[in-house]
Amino acid sequence: MITLQWLYVLTGAMFAAFAVLSARDRGNRKRFGNAIFWALVATSFWFGDVLGDLGNGILVLAIVAVAGAHLLGRGETLSTSIEQRVELARRLGSKLFLPALIIPVTAFFGTLLFNYTPLKETGLIDPRATTLVLLGIGVLIALAVCYAWLRPPVLAPVDEGRRLMDSIGWAGILPQMLAALGAVFAAAGVGDIIGGIAGEVIPSGSVFLAVVVYAVGMALFTIIMGNAFAAFPVMVAAIGVPILVRGAGADPAVIGAVGMLSGFCGTLLTPMAANFNIVPAALLELKDQYGVIRMQVATAIPLFICNVLILYFAGYAWAR
Amino acid sequence: MTYLPLLGIALVVLGFALRFNPLLVVAVAAVATGLLAGVPFVKVLATLGKAFNDNRYVSIIWIVLPVIGVLERYGLQQQARTLIGRMRGATTGRILLAYLGFRQIFAALGLTSVAGHAQTVRPLVAPMAEAAAEKEHGDLDEDTREKVKALSAATDNVGLFFGEDIFIAIGSILLIQGAMGGFGIELTPLHLSLWAIPTAICAFLIHGTRLLLFDRALAAPRRRPGPSPCQMNGAVAPPGSRPSPGNNP
Numbered sequence: 001m002i003t004l005q006w007l008y009v010l011t012g013a014m015f016a017a018f019a020v021l022s023a024r025d026r027g028n029r030k031r032f033g034n035a036i037f038w039a040l041v042a043t044s045f046w047f048g049d050v051l052g053d054l055g056n057g058i059l060v061l062a063i064v065a066v067a068g069a070h071l072l073g074r075g076e077t078l079s080t081s082i083e084q085r086v087e088l089a090r091r092l093g094s095k096l097f098l099p100a101l102i103i104p105v106t107a108f109f110g111t112l113l114f115n116y117t118p119l120k121e122t123g124l125i126d127p128r129a130t131t132l133v134l135l136g137i138g139v140l141i142a143l144a145v146c147y148a149w150l151r152p153p154v155l156a157p158v159d160e161g162r163r164l165m166d167s168i169g170w171a172g173i174l175p176q177m178l179a180a181l182g183a184v185f186a187a188a189g190v191g192d193i194i195g196g197i198a199g200e201v202i203p204s205g206s207v208f209l210a211v212v213v214y215a216v217g218m219a220l221f222t223i224i225m226g227n228a229f230a231a232f233p234v235m236v237a238a239i240g241v242p243i244l245v246r247g248a249g250a251d252p253a254v255i256g257a258v259g260m261l262s263g264f265c266g267t268l269l270t271p272m273a274a275n276f277n278i279v280p281a282a283l284l285e286l287k288d289q290y291g292v293i294r295m296q297v298a299t300a301i302p303l304f305i306c307n308v309l310i311l312y313f314a315g316y317a318w319a320r
Numbered sequence: 321m322t323y324l325p326l327l328g329i330a331l332v333v334l335g336f337a338l339r340f341n342p343l344l345v346v347a348v349a350a351v352a353t354g355l356l357a358g359v360p361f362v363k364v365l366a367t368l369g370k371a372f373n374d375n376r377y378v379s380i381i382w383i384v385l386p387v388i389g390v391l392e393r394y395g396l397q398q399q400a401r402t403l404i405g406r407m408r409g410a411t412t413g414r415i416l417l418a419y420l421g422f423r424q425i426f427a428a429l430g431l432t433s434v435a436g437h438a439q440t441v442r443p444l445v446a447p448m449a450e451a452a453a454e455k456e457h458g459d460l461d462e463d464t465r466e467k468v469k470a471l472s473a474a475t476d477n478v479g480l481f482f483g484e485d486i487f488i489a490i491g492s493i494l495l496i497q498g499a500m501g502g503f504g505i506e507l508t509p510l511h512l513s514l515w516a517i518p519t520a521i522c523a524f525l526i527h528g529t530r531l532l533l534f535d536r537a538l539a540a541p542r543r544r545p546g547p548s549p550c551q552m553n554g555a556v557a558p559p560g561s562r563p564s565p566g567n568n569p
């Protein structure tokens with residue numbers, strides 16, 4: 001059965017190749033910093049399961065140390081110039097989109113094919129990781145097509161991948177780190193403390209104000225934690241169930257679904273949701289690392305107000 | 321109950337605000353929070369390490385970079401621009417509006433990883449949105465270019481967040497069901513996903529309106545003659561060709 005483990009081996013191999021090419025890259029003054037950083041990431045992907053929890057913790061500290069000491073630079077890739085690219089694009093035309101589309105198309109039809117045919121019973125792919133595995137397969141097919149059609153130098157895909165990865169830098173690991181921070185917050189009881197505070201500030205008697213505190217709490221806690229999943233159980237236990245569902249008789253489906261979506265409005269506003277807000281700023285080479293968040297404010301706030309109204313009217317006022 | 325562990329949150333906010341390296345901020349905050357809650361250092365480190373290892377799948381997405389990189393080498397972004405240049409009536413707002421719709425529908429079908437910042441926004445959507453802005457309004461100043469790119473990424477996020485909850489087997493729906501189930505309240509995933517639809521429609525209307533208004537804002541202060549042909553392709557440095565100061569604040 002193809003599991004996530006296979007993908008970890010593949011991803012680890014890619015980061016190991018980035019490390020080797022970084023070490024050989026004389027155009028980068030900080031080349032050994034890059035090499036060590038990507039080698040540590042490769043180690044995590046390859047050996048994470050045999051290092052033990054404490055070993056992984058030390059690995060995390062090492063990764064953080066390299067990034068925190070500003071040892072990462074930007075590599076030099078012998079890529080094509082802009083003029084060459086314009087010329088190549090003119091010659092190759094829109095067929096260039098096809099390899100890029102192989103990845104989503106494989107993931108899309110592959111997932112459908114796998115989930116709605118007897119293929120699922122064969123146990124070929126771990127059902128918990130179907131789309132990610134198919135994404136990986138799509139990448140391999142696309143790479144094979146690129147080699148056969150464009151005939152790039154053998155190392156070109158790795159080197160071009162490294163060019164992009166270097167432009168993202170440490171931000172590429174930030175989402176994973178923040179997920180780990182969430183686990184430590186949970187172990188330290190941060191969620192219970194915030195839920196307790198939220199439960200205390202509820203004004204008695206007004207269902208509308210209770211809805212507002214529930215939604216605001218969900219969004220604020222999401223902004224702090226970086227994802228709504230951590231906020232949801234806390235706010236449901238503090239306000240959603242005791243005050244809204246049990247106390248006021250609100251519809252639990254609305255309280256649950258729209259409560260979560262109120263949290264998602266918070267996700268649009270926080271640098272803690274690094275993979276959605278910080279990584280794309282790096283990937284698109286924005287000068288302002290909070291540029292994506294700034295663009296989302298004017299959608300998040302009106303949408304949050306809509307959520308509060310849906311919670312109150314559909315969940316309570318019209319539901320009874 | 322002690323409020324001491326909340327200092328960890330304050331550290332995160334302070335660290336981000338002062339623009340220290342975020343990896344460093346997160347690690348320091350994690351250790352401080354654990355210690356303030358009375359968890360021994362070694363146990364904190366083990367918790368951090370275990371969670372980091374369990375969440376490796378978050379970073380798998382980078383395996384698309386070699387494909388995107390090699391296609392960029394052969395002119396993928398330039399071709400995306402050319403294609404938009406030929407289309408009549410393709411504006412930044414309309415392109416992003418179409419992408420918003422696609423992203424929401426695909427996410428609602430459970431296909432969240434078929435698109436994304438690495439897979440679609442950087443190689444296709446952002447260059448197309450930029451090219452459309454150039455076609456309509458001539459060469460863009462740095463500030464406008466940043467806004468177009470940031471809006472492309474924002475559109476991907478809005479489409480994903482407010483589409484995925486309509487799919488019945490997504491993690492957040494299962495979490496809602498589980499959390500409510502813990503209080504003896506039984507809900508079906510279908511019932512929950514139905515209640516994600518009103519917000520999804522609001523998201524499309526609100527963000528879609530902003531996208532179309534963005535076209536107007538682009539046009540308003542700068543009515544200049546159309547771009548010369550060389551501006552269409554050559555004058556635009558693709559991402560990757562200039563240093564990115566954003567990485568080391």
